[in-house]
Amino acid sequence: MTEMQENKEILSEERILQILEGLLFIVGDDGLTEEQAESVLEIPQEQIHESLLKLQLAYQDDLHGMEVVDYGGIWRFISKAAIRGYAEKLFRMGRSAALSQAALETLAIIAYKQPITRVEIEEIRGVGADMMLKKLQARDLIKEAGRSEAPGRPILYEVTDEFMNSFKLLSLDELPELPTFNDEVSDELFHYEENGSAD
16 A cells, blocks of 8 residues: 555545535535546545535525536536525625726736637636636626636636726727737727716
């Protein structure tokens, strides 16, 4: 028996549920497949499936504002319908403010590269984009555009008509050519403060 085998954690049912819960939180909208979880936890897929069903049942309790869903074999957290009105109110509180530099850069990447996945956006910007994408969706500046054929079938994003209206564009062909996605995004592309807000 190797040292790695000797040090391998023996996972209890509670520990498996804890790990799966954390993984679902980390992967965000991209979701988690049972095959991915099997590779990470190194336990049979049948056991993974049973544990995910138990986690799903646990989150049906009214004490939780999230639920665990299975869409086409991809498991993820989503907010419950009961709190969505409050979530929309939270995001609307910032609608009158100008977009941040990070938001402008993310929008530019999507506009130039669409349809594009979250991972591809993060590779370009070098930072996480999950929460930024949620905020831009809440402001109706981007939307889901299907799923990529890449492993895990991640969500693809594209800009909306609201984006086009906000930045006074008739088509994406009007976007200037930029060598990189950096400060030039706000300085040369959007001039967001001059063109108005997304309201």
